[in-house]
Structure formats: C-alpha cells, structure tokens
Amino acid sequence: MDQSADPGAIGRPRRAEEIFAAALGLLATEGYEGLTMESVALHAGVNKTTLYRWWKSKDEVLAAALAGSELLAFRVPDTGSLRGDLIETTRSIRDLLTDTSTAPIATAVLAASPRRPSLAAVGRMFFADRAAREHPIFQRAVERGELDAATDPRLVMDMLAGAIWFRLFLRAEPVEAADIDAAVDMVLGGVTP
Template structure:
C-alpha cells in the first residue's frame, strides 16, 4: 500500500504499530491497542489491513521509520558503503533497534512473520535495484551477478556481527564488509 492511498492517519497508525511492537513484542501486539494509540477506529484498521501481520508488514514497509535514501555516489562501492551505513543505523538507532529486535525474536515462533519479512525485503530490494543497474551500466558489476545475493551477503554480515556476534560494526568493519563482498576473500 502506498501511504498516500491509505487512511488519512496512516503514519500515526504505523507509528503506533511499531511503538507497541517494540514495547510489548509481537505476541502482545493487538489491533485494538493500535487503534487506541493512533486514535483510529479498529474497523478502519481492518478495512485497510485484514490482520495484524498485514498491518505490521505495511508499517515496516511504508512508515518513515525504516526509510532509506538510495544513494548515487558514482560507484558501486560508494553506494554499497552508503547502504551499509544506513543498515547499521537502522539496527542501532534507539528508535528502530527495538522494532528489529522484537520482530527477530518473534520470528521463530510465528511462521506468518515470514510473509512480513519477505514483503519488507522484496520492497527494499526493489528500491535498491537502481544501484545495481547503474553499476552494470558503468561496467562495475560482472554479468550475471545477482543483486539479491550481494545485498544478502552485505546486510547479513552487518546483522550477524551486530546482533549475534556482538563485535565492532564501525566504519572500518563496514568498509571491510563492502570490500569483501565486492572483491571476495581470496
């Protein structure tokens, strides 16, 4: 759903959804609570989103909270470094990190969150596609290189290091991750 084509208070609805998710976790996220916090009747929510999962997917995809700027630095390396920096910011910001944590911790127990994740990351990949189109036009990307694999390797390195390994994810790590994805480890 494009936020311009949604209910008038879509941003308030999305903000309430993500705040409640961060505060109470996925299991206790309820349409009624979102309606109360956003000041919208719950029938309005159900008119636009038939389930909690549909609402959460829309909030993750369409709210300004997880917005990213698609860079155009003039090089694939520069664009990927800018994207990596934004991914890092989203995973560490006091406003977004609790939402990421709540979504990740609920995932193994709630298979329906897989649809939410797939929707979010498909949308994100569609937005990142111009990075790879420009890189291919400049001759920086080998024929047949899969942008999804590139982004999975890059984002996966950041997610794993930050959320599981607990290691340093500063600028030097981000540069190393980008360079390793682009050039390989050999």
C-alpha cells in the same frame, strides 16, 4: 465521518504514519503477541473500523508499517560508484539496527519470526521491498561497467547485511565505518588474490 481515513486517498489512510508508528511501537515494546488491531487503534487515536477498512489483520498492518513508515524510510544512494553506493546502503542497515528508535523493531521481528510464520512472511515482504528499492544501485553499476549483469544483487546484500547482523547480534560487537568499508571491499574483490 471518521476523520482518520481519507476516502480520496490511494493506498493508505490519512493518519497512516500514526497507525504505522503505533504498530511498530507496540511490536517493539509488547512483542508480536501484544500487537493487536485494538491496541494499534488505541495508540494511533483512530477507530478500529478504520484499520479494518484498510487492513484485514495485524499482519497486514505490520507489513504496511514496515514498508511505509517514515521511521524505516530508505534512501537509495547514488554516489557515482558501486562501492560508494554499497557502503552507504550498508551504513543505513547498520543505523537501522543500532538506532534507539528502530533497533527494538528489528530485534522484535528477528526474535518472533522463527515461532511465528505469519511474522516471518511479513519480514520477507519487508526485505523484498528493500531489495526492489536497492535494485537501481546494481542496474547503474551494470550500466557503468562496474558489475557483471549476471551478479545476484540479493546475494550481495545478504552477504553485507549478514555481516552486520552477525557482528551486532551474535558477537554483540559494534560495527564501525572501517568494518563496513572492509566488508564491501571483500564482497567486491573476493578473498583470493
């Protein structure tokens, strides 16, 4: 029996983290075109049949890796305030995009997505998963009276994440803690007096 799969496991094989690490590592080093089911199996040390038992294509493996890898794990902060939670979340985004172990993954997805609709779909699933995980931040803020219930959490996070992406990838400038604080304050307070 293939020891890399656990028939009693729900949702993923026993060696999922190795599979996810292989998929993400190959994406970062070989690009989307160089990522194959065969190369993932080889780098993860599992049989190719194990991959096909759980996922039908490299896009499915990649989607699972983006959502389920410990490397890209996302801890939802609970600082007691919307401002504090947004600052911590935005710092996590900055760290994801600048850490040497995760930045190449983000860059590879960003670079390949415009030419690869299937990869763009994987990216959308990843960000939809992140948005769902961030939702408690906004729900708690509404319950504390800090935020109008009609506020669109996705738009708030798009503005904050967009500021980080723009600064890092288009301007090629660092994002300091003070930059994050200022961006959060501007989103929360607006630009008019």
